[in-house]
Amino acid sequence: EADIYQTPRYLVIGTGKKITLECSQTMGHDKMYWYQQDPGMELHLIHYSYGVNSTEKGDLSSESTVSRIRTEHFPLTLESARPSHTSQYLCASMRAGEVNEQFFGPGTRLTVL
Amino acid sequence: AQTVTQSQPEMSVQEAETVTLSCTYDTSESNYYLFWYKQPPSRQMILVIRQEAYKQQNATENRFSVNFQKAAKSFSLKISDSQLGDTAMYFCAFMAYFQGAQKLVFGQGTRLTINP
Numbered sequence: 001e002a003d004i005y006q007t008p009r010y011l012v013i014g015t016g017k018k019i020t021l022e023c024s025q026t027m028g029h030d031k032m033y034w035y036q037q038d039p040g041m042e043l044h045l046i047h048y049s050y051g052v053n054s055t056e057k058g059d060l061s062s063e064s065t066v067s068r069i070r071t072e073h074f075p076l077t078l079e080s081a082r083p084s085h086t087s088q089y090l091c092a093s094m095r096a097g098e099v100n101e102q103f104f105g106p107g108t109r110l111t112v113l
Numbered sequence: 114a115q116t117v118t119q120s121q122p123e124m125s126v127q128e129a130e131t132v133t134l135s136c137t138y139d140t141s142e143s144n145y146y147l148f149w150y151k152q153p154p155s156r157q158m159i160l161v162i163r164q165e166a167y168k169q170q171n172a173t174e175n176r177f178s179v180n181f182q183k184a185a186k187s188f189s190l191k192i193s194d195s196q197l198g199d200t201a202m203y204f205c206a207f208m209a210y211f212q213g214a215q216k217l218v219f220g221q222g223t224r225l226t227i228n229p
Contacts, residue, residue, distance in 0.1 A: 042219045090158065102217060104158035
């Protein structure tokens, strides 16, 4: 079944740790996105990619980095987590071409102590 | 800059009632798309309905319909015969081509509760 997956769903980690949030989709979509969402608040785009080896920063400045080595995989990395990084991170994908629906993953809720 | 404003942080109605969620946006673009997304508690964000700005006819999906007023830059969502499963955060979103990029700009969200 075509879908978009995120792991882990929940992560509690100490300050200074390096973390990678995983995002994979099985729909063959070229475009992928990372959003940051505080509880009950709007989503802010932090990274996006148009395809393999393509990554761009979004509208909200973020200390995280992303990579796109394979079409289906778009991981997000924080080299040194801080309490200010506590938030929910949502991954999304979209088919290239005309404007289409963005499909969202279930999200990773990150807490940095 | 593109902005999307949802002026109703929370709404609550009884099951089977009709409810309308408001959304306004600001853009200088002529070609754009508008969306309503639903985010149920602890569940994935899903698309409810979409509207192409060049289409004059309002989009409809079963119990969900929109009132798109292009001149007023207004895009409200009407939910008819509301059901308990409609309880969720609803986000209005705008998409246009920004220097070749296709990015969604979201409103602040409206928390909708359907009461039995």
